[in-house]
Amino acid sequence: MLKEVLLPDLGEGIESADVSEILVSAGDSVSIDDIFLVLESDKASMEIPAENNGKVKEVFVKAGDRVKTGSPLISLEVSSDVEPSIKPEVKEDKEDKEEPTFEKKEVNIEDKPETSSDKTFASPGVRKLSRELDIDLSGVSATGLKGRITKEDLHKYIKLKMSQGGGFSAQNFPKVDFSKWGNIEEKPLTKIQKITGERLQQAWQIIPHVTQFDEADISILNSIREKEKEEGLKNNIKVTFLPFIIMAAIKALKEFPVFNSSLNHDQDSLIIKKYYNIGIAIDTPTGLVVPVIKDADKKSILDLSKELMDLSDRARNKKLKPEELSGGSFTISSLGGIGGTNFTPIINPPEVAIMGISKSVWKPVYNNKTKEIIPTLTMPFSLSYDHRVIDGAIGASFTSFFASTVLEGSIFK
Secondary structure (H helix, E strand, O other), X not given: OEEEEEOOOOOOOOOEEEEXXXXXXXXXXXXXXXXXXXXXXXXXXXXXXXXXXEEEEEEOOOOOOEEEOXXXXXXXXXXXXXXXXXXOOXXXXXXXXXXXXXXXXXXXXXXXXXXXXXXXXXXXXXXXXXXXOXXXXXXXXXXXXXXXXXHHHHHHHHHHHHHOOOOOOOOOOOOOOHHHHOOOOOOOOOHHHHHHHHHHHHHHHHOOEEEEEEEEEXXXXXXXXXXXXXXXXXXXXXXXXXXXXXXXXXXXXHHOHHXXXXXXXXXXXXXXXXXXXXXXXXXXXXXXXXXXXXXXXXXXXXXXXXXXXXXXXXXHXXXXXXXXXXXXXXXXXXXXXXXXXXXXXXXXXXXXXXXXXXXXXXXXXXXXXOOEEEEEEEEEXXXXXXXXXXXXXXXXXXXXXXXXXXXXXXXXX
């Protein structure tokens, strides 16, 4: 029996809809509840399911067509071996009232040809979300009724991709011939630059960054450092500001443990770390690397200075061990020796925060107590954090606490 599938009444005064997807073609076998096509109107999105088992004889529409209520969509040759889920209205022939007999046929499932009915099935909401995120639903595991992909399935797929560091199909930049405007030189990226670039791009796309900027008075710290420098020279150790910054950051991390944490694999709980392994971003001729100072809270200024010298030297000579590049709980990126007033450091996953240090400058600062303008050595710094975990109020509290710790200077003595 040949049956035409018509566009049903969509309700709410909707007289027409656009065909967004066609999931079958002529010759395909379909089962009850298989989806023929997906329609979208100004108000809603809906799927047109099969009400009978059968074979698609003809498809009357194509993707992009606008169809009106009652318009034929598909011609279906209904199978006679299975009773339809919704019985069509049949005009009874008065001359022939005999009940038709049906011959049952055994179907070997293994011999059934693969058709578009084997394609993925999902609700309009799930399909819309997948299109917005450019996700191929064929790669999503379905747990819904009759093999349908649910929103939960899609969310699990997204979380899995994020945990694996994989993004969705990114738009490529258009190919440009720069030589038509002048002489050029093309230099291939180093392996480190490629790896670092990919990780930074993923971090920027996945993590909702917030960056706060502040300043710290390091006048007292500078005086303490001068004394430590003398001690360091006796042991051929170069003492910079960085070990002091590490020490002050650790005190702030202990005060605000959320900054020393990571989201768990399912991103539904927070793992607070009781250790303080500080990653230090180091620029090398081949690219950026981030070796980690393990148990930094248990080390003195001279110990930290010595380890920083060693890690920096081996990083630039490509002699770092793999275990020295992992296990960090918080990262510091310092451009203090180069320049700049402020910058936005990108979080190093799976960490949730990173501190950026800029070049210190002397500033005239008004002292409200003495009513004097005092030359002050000021260090600009920034703090980027994962807004899924940390809000602005605690971010500002962290930067204020860090600045106060540096100003007070007692932990360095």
